[in-house]
Each structure stands twice: as structure tokens, then as C-alpha cells.
Amino acid sequence: MDPRAALPAVGRLVARDDVRALIEQHGRDATVEALRAAIEAARSGHGEPTPEAVVVAATTLLAERARGTLVPVINATGVVLHTNLGRAPLGEAARAAIAREGSGYVALEIDLPSGGRGSRHAHARARLSRVTGAEDALVANNAAAALLLALSALAPGARVIVSRGELVEIGGAFRIPEIVETGGARLVEVGTTNRTRLADYERAITDEPTVLLKVHRSNFAMVGFTEEASLEELVALGARRGCRVVYDLGSGLMVRGASIGLPDEPDVPGAVASGADVVVFSGDKLLGGPQAGLAVGRGAAIEAMRRHPLMRALRGGKLVLAALDATLAAYERGHALEELPTLARLVADRESVRARCERLRARVGRGEVVDTVARVGAGAQPTADVPSAALRLEVESVDAVAGRLRNGSPAVVPRVEGGALFLDLRAVADDEVEALAGALGKIFAGAL
Numbered sequence: 001m002d003p004r005a006a007l008p009a010v011g012r013l014v015a016r017d018d019v020r021a022l023i024e025q026h027g028r029d030a031t032v033e034a035l036r037a038a039i040e041a042a043r044s045g046h047g048e049p050t051p052e053a054v055v056v057a058a059t060t061l062l063a064e065r066a067r068g069t070l071v072p073v074i075n076a077t078g079v080v081l082h083t084n085l086g087r088a089p090l091g092e093a094a095r096a097a098i099a100r101e102g103s104g105y106v107a108l109e110i111d112l113p114s115g116g117r118g119s120r121h122a123h124a125r126a127r128l129s130r131v132t133g134a135e136d137a138l139v140a141n142n143a144a145a146a147l148l149l150a151l152s153a154l155a156p157g158a159r160v161i162v163s164r165g166e167l168v169e170i171g172g173a174f175r176i177p178e179i180v181e182t183g184g185a186r187l188v189e190v191g192t193t194n195r196t197r198l199a200d201y202e203r204a205i206t207d208e209p210t211v212l213l214k215v216h217r218s219n220f221a222m223v224g225f226t227e228e229a230s231l232e233e234l235v236a237l238g239a240r241r242g243c244r245v246v247y248d249l250g251s252g253l254m255v256r257g258a259s260i261g262l263p264d265e266p267d268v269p270g271a272v273a274s275g276a277d278v279v280v281f282s283g284d285k286l287l288g289g290p291q292a293g294l295a296v297g298r299g300a301a302i303e304a305m306r307r308h309p310l311m312r313a314l315r316g317g318k319l320v321l322a323a324l325d326a327t328l329a330a331y332e333r334g335h336a337l338e339e340l341p342t343l344a345r346l347v348a349d350r351e352s353v354r355a356r357c358e359r360l361r362a363r364v365g366r367g368e369v370v371d372t373v374a375r376v377g378a379g380a381q382p383t384a385d386v387p388s389a390a391l392r393l394e395v396e397s398v399d400a401v402a403g404r405l406r407n408g409s410p411a412v413v414p415r416v417e418g419g420a421l422f423l424d425l426r427a428v429a430d431d432e433v434e435a436l437a438g439a440l441g442k443i444f445a446g447a448l
């Protein structure tokens with residue numbers, strides 16, 4: 001007789017002790033659904049057609065469903081700010097702030113001294129202004145939202161002049177021309193791909209309301225015969241001709257690039273000091289905080305953004321405000337390089353990364369420690385080489401092992417390059433090495 005004919009009905013399986021335990025843990029509906037799916041799979045010839053095997057398969061399905069898909073990952077790619085892996089890991093103070101502010105009520109929109117209504121914007125405003133040197137500041141959902149808000153508030157129906165060399169696409173769908181259009185403004189392109197002069201902007205200014213938009217080319221570099229107007233020049237031009245100046249700075253570097261071993265690039269305090277009306281940047285790139293879009297600059301411009309109806313739709317939530325405040329406090333104390341994991345991982349010298357690799361090698365008993373080149377990531381500093389080190393593993397099938405690592409527990413995302421498998425430890429914390437060794441141990445305990 002075909003054993004599949006003897007497959008039990010769901011009704012009889014639910015009487016089993018092990019299934020009752022599943023119901024207790026996952027709920028009746030989810031358990032019944034998983035049993036049905038497991039029986040169906042066994043009927044169609046996948047898997048063992050016995051009641052025990054069906055329960056094992058259902059248990060696995062339920063565990064996967066309970067775990068969800070937004071799971072922690074060990075980032076062994078060597079890309080420190082990996083957009084697909086959530087960019088900046090938070091520092092201890094930011095994690096504590098989220099736990100503290102999330103576990104009870106917080107003074108989000110109340111003025112405690114008077115008991116009257118307060119503003120959620122007050123929280124980030126003070127510290128963000130102090131740390132960046134700006135007159136005022138606000139927090140939106142991400143940099144794209146902050147730029148959309150800036151253009152919507154400062155340039156409704158206005159002409160927005162942008163250099164042809166700065167009409168960039170960032171990430172999958174963030175395109176400057178589209179953001180300008182969505183903000184209800186009209187894009188005016190000036191200059192050429194490689195050269196745009198101040199005179200090009202000046203010629204494009206008319207009597208109509210105009211915003212000068214400068215965009216940091218964060219995710220690509222131009223070399224050769226290039227020319228661009230500096231932010232200072234644009235601010236001076238804007239002052240002369242009555243145009244607001246908005247600067248999309250992108251990565252939100254708060255310290256000098258050299259202090260974290262990177263080529264110098266525009267930083268936030270410098271951009272604010274040049275006098276732009278609004279400087280927009282991300283919270284989760286080189287700033288090292290939570291996903292957020294920060295807009296800092298002149299009081300009147302930021303206030304116009306805060307009053308715009310889109311502000312409510314694009315504002316940051318209380319947990320983001322909590323994590324951001326704790327992150328900015330590290331800058332204020334002068335401890336950002338030690339306390340913020342993104343910066344700490346970028347400044348660590350290669351020797352310490354190699355030492356971590358040696359520790360991993362000793363634990364897994366295979367592979368070779370090699371020098372590698374890591375990246376900043378998240379479209380920031382695309383040409384900067386960050387010296388790093390990795391454990392290179394010789395395996396039969398690189399893709400199969402990489403797949404098992406990604407689907408393991410904990411999930412590990414390695415780097416595959418030139419047909420070889422690398423675990424680059426530039427972006428791996430010291431206290432993750434043990435878990436990484438465990439994940440590798442599980443794979444190599446099997447036959448590979």
C-alpha cells in the first residue's frame with residue numbers, strides 16, 4: 001500500500017501531546033494550518049509520509065513563522081554601512097534610550113514645567129542645533145523625506161536650479177529630478193555633466209521664486225576636467241539674488257573625514273557654517289544613528305518646513321527621537337569615535353580586524369586569514385578603500401555555503417568575490433565572533 005494513503009487527518013493529529021504543545025505555543029489556527037501544509041507536502045511526495053514526520057515538518061514551519069523575516073544578521077561583507085542590512089548599528093546609549101522610552105510613557109508633547117502642550121520637535125531641536133552649529137533643526141523619517149519637505153515648504157511652484165552634474169539617483173528610487181517634481185517645484189538644469197560654473201546658476205535666475213539646490217554626489221566620483229560651484233558661492237549668490245539655498249549632503253559626516261581614516265568630504269558643521277538655508281542628511285549613515293532625515297539650518301527656513309502640512313506625515317517617531325538624541329549626545333561629549341559602532345568599526349586598525357579573524361580561525365579550525373579592502377557603504381565615499389581582513393574559506397560550492405550561512409541561525413551574510421568565500425570582519429563586533437564561529441561550526445559539522 002502507498003504509505004501516503006495512511007497519512008493522518010489533522011483532526012487526529014491535534015490529539016497528540018507534541019501537537020498540543022505546538023497549539024499552546026503558536027495558537028490553534030496557525031498550528032492547524034501548518035499541519036495541513038505539512039500533510040499536503042507529504043501527499044505530493046515531498047518529505048516522509050508518517051505522522052511523526054508531518055509533526056516535525058509543521059514544527060519547523062511554525063518556528064520559521066514565529067521568527068519572522070526581520071531577523072538579526074552578522075554582517076561579514078566588509079561593507080560597514082550596508083543599506084540592505086539596515087545601515088548603522090546603534091550604540092549602547094541609543095539602544096538603552098529606545099528600551100527606556102519604549103517601555104513607558106514619555107514627555108513627547110507636554111511641557112512638564114507648565115503642564116501645557118509641548119512640541120515633539122523641541123527634543124531634537126536643541127541638541128541637533130548645538131552639535132551642528134545651526135540656528136534650528138528638525139527630524140523627518142529619512143533624508144529623502146527631509147528633502148521633499150524642504151522643497152515643498154520653500155519652493156512650492158518655484159524654480160529649483162540644479163547642476164546637471166548633481167542630478168543623481170541614490171538607492172533604488174531616489175532621483176533628484178523626481179523629488180523636485182514631487183515637491184511641486186520645477187526643475188531647472190544648468191551646466192554640463194562635468195562642469196557647472198556659478199555663472200550658469202546666475203544666468204538661470206529669473207524674477208520668479210527660485211531655490212538653488214546643491215546635491216552631494218555621495219555615491220559616485222567624477223575625475224578629470226570637472227568644475228562645480230561651491231556651497232559658499234551659491235550662498236553668496238542666493239543672498240545677492242534673493243534665492244534660498246538647500247544642500248542635500250547625504251551621509252551626515254559630523255567629524256573631519258581624516259579623523260576616521262577617510263578622505264575629507266563635506267561635513268555637516270562645515271555645511272551649516274557656509275550659511276545654507278537648509279542642510280539635509282541621513283541619521284543612519286556616517287552619523288551612526290537611527291534611520292532619520294535631519295534638516296538643519298536657518299531659523300526661518302526650518303520653521304517653514306515645520307509648519308508645512310507634510311511635516312506630520314514625514315516626522316520621526318518617538319523611538320527614533322530617543323535613539324537620535326542619545327547618538328548626538330556622544331558627539332557632544334566628544335566620544336563619538338569610541339561609542340558609535342559605525343565610527344568605531346571604521347577607525348579600528350587593520351591589525352585589530354586581523355586579530356579578530358585569527359580568533360575566528362582558531363575557533364573554526366579552517367580557512368586562511370587574508371588582507372582585504374572593505375567599504376564605507378550606503379553610497380558614502382564609494383572610492384575610499386578601508387583596509388580590512390577576512391577569513392577566506394576553501395569550499396566546494398561557494399554559493400551553497402553562502403546560502404546556508406544566510407539561512408542559518410544566526411544569519412550570516414558573507415562576501416563572495418572572485419569565486420571565493422570571505423568573512424570580512426571589519427563590520428563584525430568582537431562579541432559577535434563567538435556566534436559567527438557557532439554558525440560556521442554547524443555548517444562544517446555537516447558534510448561539505
Ligand SMILES: *Cc1c(COP(=O)(O)O)cnc(C)c1O
Nearest residue numbers: 142143144170218249250251282
Ligand atoms: C543617501 C542619500 C540620500 C537618501 O537618504 P535616506 O536617508 O536613505 O533617504 C539622499 N541624498 C544623498 C546625497 C544621499 O547620499
